[in-house]
Amino acid sequence: xxxxxxxxxxxxxxxxxxxxxxxxxxxxxxxxxxxxxxxxxxxxxxxxxxxxxxxxxxxxxxxxxxxxxxxxxxxxxxxxxxxxxxxxxxxxxxxxxxxxxxxxxxxxxxxxxxxxxxxxxxxxxxxxxxxxxxxxxxxxxxxxxxxxxxxxxxxxxxxxxxxxxxxxxxxxxxxxxxxxxxxxxxxxxxxxxxxxxxxxxxxxxxxxxxxxxxxxxxxxxxxxxxxxxxxxxxxxxxxxxxxxxxxxxxxxxxxxxxxxxxxxxxxxxxxxxxxxxxxxxxxxxxxxxx
Amino acid sequence: xxxxxxxxxxxxxxxxxxxxxxxxxxxxxxxxxxxxxxxxxxxxxxxxxxxxxxxxxxxxxxxxxxxxxxxxxxxxxxxxxxxxxxxxxxxxxxxxxxxxxxxxxxxxxxxxxxxxxxxxxxxxxxxxxxxxxxxxxxxxxxxxxxxxxxxxxxxxxxxxxxxxxxxxxxxxxxxxxxxxxxxxxxxxxxxxxxxxxxxxxxxxxxxxxxxxxxxxxxxxxxxxxxxxxxxxxxxxxxxxxxxxxxxxxxxxxxxxxxxxxxxxxxxxxxxxxxxxxxxxxxxxx
Amino acid sequence: xxxxxxxxxxxxxxxxxxxxxxxxxxxxxxxxxxxxxxxxxxxxxxxxxxxxxxxxxxxxxxxxxxxxxxxxxxxxxxxxxxxxxxxxxxxxxxxxxxxxxxxxxxxxxxxxxxxxxxxxxxxxxxxxxxxxxxxxxxxxxxxxxxxxxxxxxxxxxxxxxxxxxxxxxxxxxxxxxxxxxxxxxxxxxxxxxxxxxxxxxxxxxxxxxxxxxxxxxxxxxxxxxxxxxxxxxxxxxxxxxxxxxxxxxxxxxxxxxxxxxxxxxxxxxxxxxxxxxxxxxxxxxxxxxxxxxxxxxxxxxxxxxxxxxxxxxxxxxxxxxxxxxxxxxxxxxxxxxxxxxxxxxxxxxxxxxxxxxxxxxx
Numbered sequence: 001x002x003x004x005x006x007x008x009x010x011x012x013x014x015x016x017x018x019x020x021x022x023x024x025x026x027x028x029x030x031x032x033x034x035x036x037x038x039x040x041x042x043x044x045x046x047x048x049x050x051x052x053x054x055x056x057x058x059x060x061x062x063x064x065x066x067x068x069x070x071x072x073x074x075x076x077x078x079x080x081x082x083x084x085x086x087x088x089x090x091x092x093x094x095x096x097x098x099x100x101x102x103x104x105x106x107x108x109x110x111x112x113x114x115x116x117x118x119x120x121x122x123x124x125x126x127x128x129x130x131x132x133x134x135x136x137x138x139x140x141x142x143x144x145x146x147x148x149x150x151x152x153x154x155x156x157x158x159x160x161x162x163x164x165x166x167x168x169x170x171x172x173x174x175x176x177x178x179x180x181x182x183x184x185x186x187x188x189x190x191x192x193x194x195x196x197x198x199x200x201x202x203x204x205x206x207x208x209x210x211x212x213x214x215x216x217x218x219x220x221x222x223x224x225x226x227x228x229x230x231x232x233x234x235x236x237x238x239x240x241x242x243x244x245x246x247x248x249x250x251x252x253x254x255x256x257x258x259x260x261x262x263x264x265x266x267x268x269x270x271x272x273x274x275x276x277x278x279x280x281x282x283x284x285x286x287x288x289x290x
Numbered sequence: 291x292x293x294x295x296x297x298x299x300x301x302x303x304x305x306x307x308x309x310x311x312x313x314x315x316x317x318x319x320x321x322x323x324x325x326x327x328x329x330x331x332x333x334x335x336x337x338x339x340x341x342x343x344x345x346x347x348x349x350x351x352x353x354x355x356x357x358x359x360x361x362x363x364x365x366x367x368x369x370x371x372x373x374x375x376x377x378x379x380x381x382x383x384x385x386x387x388x389x390x391x392x393x394x395x396x397x398x399x400x401x402x403x404x405x406x407x408x409x410x411x412x413x414x415x416x417x418x419x420x421x422x423x424x425x426x427x428x429x430x431x432x433x434x435x436x437x438x439x440x441x442x443x444x445x446x447x448x449x450x451x452x453x454x455x456x457x458x459x460x461x462x463x464x465x466x467x468x469x470x471x472x473x474x475x476x477x478x479x480x481x482x483x484x485x486x487x488x489x490x491x492x493x494x495x496x497x498x499x500x501x502x503x504x505x506x507x508x509x510x511x512x513x514x515x516x517x518x519x520x521x522x523x524x525x526x527x528x529x530x531x532x533x534x535x536x537x538x539x540x541x542x543x544x545x546x547x548x549x550x551x552x553x554x555x556x557x558x559x560x561x562x563x564x565x566x567x568x569x570x571x572x573x574x575x
Numbered sequence: 576x577x578x579x580x581x582x583x584x585x586x587x588x589x590x591x592x593x594x595x596x597x598x599x600x601x602x603x604x605x606x607x608x609x610x611x612x613x614x615x616x617x618x619x620x621x622x623x624x625x626x627x628x629x630x631x632x633x634x635x636x637x638x639x640x641x642x643x644x645x646x647x648x649x650x651x652x653x654x655x656x657x658x659x660x661x662x663x664x665x666x667x668x669x670x671x672x673x674x675x676x677x678x679x680x681x682x683x684x685x686x687x688x689x690x691x692x693x694x695x696x697x698x699x700x701x702x703x704x705x706x707x708x709x710x711x712x713x714x715x716x717x718x719x720x721x722x723x724x725x726x727x728x729x730x731x732x733x734x735x736x737x738x739x740x741x742x743x744x745x746x747x748x749x750x751x752x753x754x755x756x757x758x759x760x761x762x763x764x765x766x767x768x769x770x771x772x773x774x775x776x777x778x779x780x781x782x783x784x785x786x787x788x789x790x791x792x793x794x795x796x797x798x799x800x801x802x803x804x805x806x807x808x809x810x811x812x813x814x815x816x817x818x819x820x821x822x823x824x825x826x827x828x829x830x831x832x833x834x835x836x837x838x839x840x841x842x843x844x845x846x847x848x849x850x851x852x853x854x855x856x857x858x859x860x861x862x863x864x865x866x867x868x869x870x871x872x873x874x875x876x877x878x879x880x881x882x883x884x885x886x887x888x889x890x891x892x893x894x895x896x897x898x899x900x901x902x903x904x905x906x907x908x909x910x911x912x913x914x915x916x917x918x919x920x921x922x923x924x925x926x927x928x929x930x931x932x933x934x935x936x937x
Contacts, residue, residue, distance in 0.1 A: 107329070110552070222417075
């Protein structure tokens, strides 16, 4: 669409600007402010330069959390994206079952995150949970509160349960927008099922998949509530993700300076990786196109 | 023409499902069972007394009871949690959409100084980890006396919902031809009247989808809403920690509270189900 | 390439059609000759897409059979029919290059690489896209994409038929002309059986050897463009084709004479005494002015100059009549006398044309 130049459009954007300035800029400035100061309590501050940043960068604990965080996001993306596409391909195209599937699939998305945590906390327990019970019946030694691997397994399957539907719904929307003529043409060209997927469905889903991947990356990278409820970061620090670690630093130890520096770097990492994802994926799109 | 094409499609779909019905249906059934099992377990548990829950695994309640629900629905400190949650979620959805509508219109129709940077900056807020903002929010809202109010949580949730709303709405608005605006202005509509009478009905499904997303992300968030409230506006999700008492966890009540938090979400989905199917496909999302 | 036989073909979208009304396509028997270019012409909802879908195998007809040469393909799936189709809007594989797009149907059928490469180059030359061969299909203009779909349709030498479903809908007017001409050249060169669905009479008349006119699920006439112009078999063909369409006036026909709005008109041929709803049809091109006092008295309402000719809107009794006059013709003003050239007169009974009996009558 060819847009016209109109500086008055700023007035239309103004409410958003004011609101976001209030709910984002002011708090962010506070964080920046803390990150370069030190305090002995009683609201007496003095400048600390970039010391907190240096400290945080040298903290093994932060690097370990970052490593765990990246691993977690990578695992859930590797499972949820293909699985979501697969589910979308198998969803009914029309009829009463479409509504049923849409409603049932959206359900996990609208459960408060701590309830999601609670559900899986219960579900995985060997004494009162179905999943834990079945694992025990199968003779598998499973205990997510004791074993790091089991804890990871529980968190990953919980996230898959929680979020695969989002990917599936977005992919389904992409599939629905493909005109029938494409499938007819593919039949005439005798394209195999795989080629239909590779050359028709996948390219048409590219836009929505970019959104799905970005949303899933951002939200998994910022995950806090669910693992906090299920494992609380444990056993030990096996599932201590960035947000959990940050809250531990900020609220647990009341170290405002380091927490603020930590926050800023955390935010920048999310921005950086999102930007990389976005650029890479839109470049695939353009390559050889022009 | 359109009638014949649709019918042709239906015939084709029939032919295709005839061949692939079994595998597709099987995949969907398996997936839906996977989605539903943990929820079934929660419901199952919420209908049992604690003695049965702790006594061993039973696949359906032997001593069927509604006591856990009665406990919640008769105690204001419990059920006010739901009321609080619903109030701030509704407030947030309303605020987000109200401010996002004109902004999305501006982004979809006009070029103006710094528009691209502004749009990108808005989106970066969606990427801000709530954990980063928890503490400064607490200080900010305390200092202006909004701590423990519904509006505080509603405003805080604007952090991630407004950018999202602008983004989704902009996608839908781009799909509406500009000629419609121009025709309306030529017909003598003022901007306000055009926007509310003509434009908004055209993107109704977009607004539906946006509202759904705003509701969803505000309803499920706990970190910020818990940090910004104490008693007056405490969300239900935070109230659930009450089940951990001196005598251990009251599993039955915890499960019942969990089930009750699923209900509003399920209702919302049911009401917008037609918008989801249509809306997801229409816009960019 | 193949001869297509439609035998007793009819289709209804309802599971148990009862009356004639329930059929989207009413019973049809016809043989479409090998190597001819046909146009299916009709307004929206006339059943032309239904017919096309039956031929391409997307629909299985409720009754009747479809034969390609002598093979019954009524229930054969699309892929087995070995046809090619170009759709209303361009269907191309966006992520592939133009070359890959063109090679796709051949590769899927396991053709050897050398043949594919040669054939692709040949087709690219035909559609004039050699320069763009290695560009991604995404980002090309609509008409370039439509050319690719066309090329993909022609890349297989052995296709039974090439089907076009309103292929020029999304193309700019000046490109339409160019593509249509190109299509016609390709047809002359390779002699595929082509079926071209359109609601645009100019497209149909300029493209096809034979035009199949459809109305309300029925084929009303199959003929050359000239047949359709001079001898419309049905009143629908009369007013649907031509600009403006044929004038139709209720008439009382007695042999070679007709009484029209109280005046007598010589028909040139004898039509017996047709019954039912009888109408006299005459194209505006065959309406002439007569000397003062002769012929039929009419009144000129309006004259529209459309460049190459003038359209005269006349009032004749209580009927409206259009006449097409050359630019040079001097027009009387107000009242005028007109006559109908007997060559251009057709008589219709209940909308169908009445065959004249015997030869010319003076």
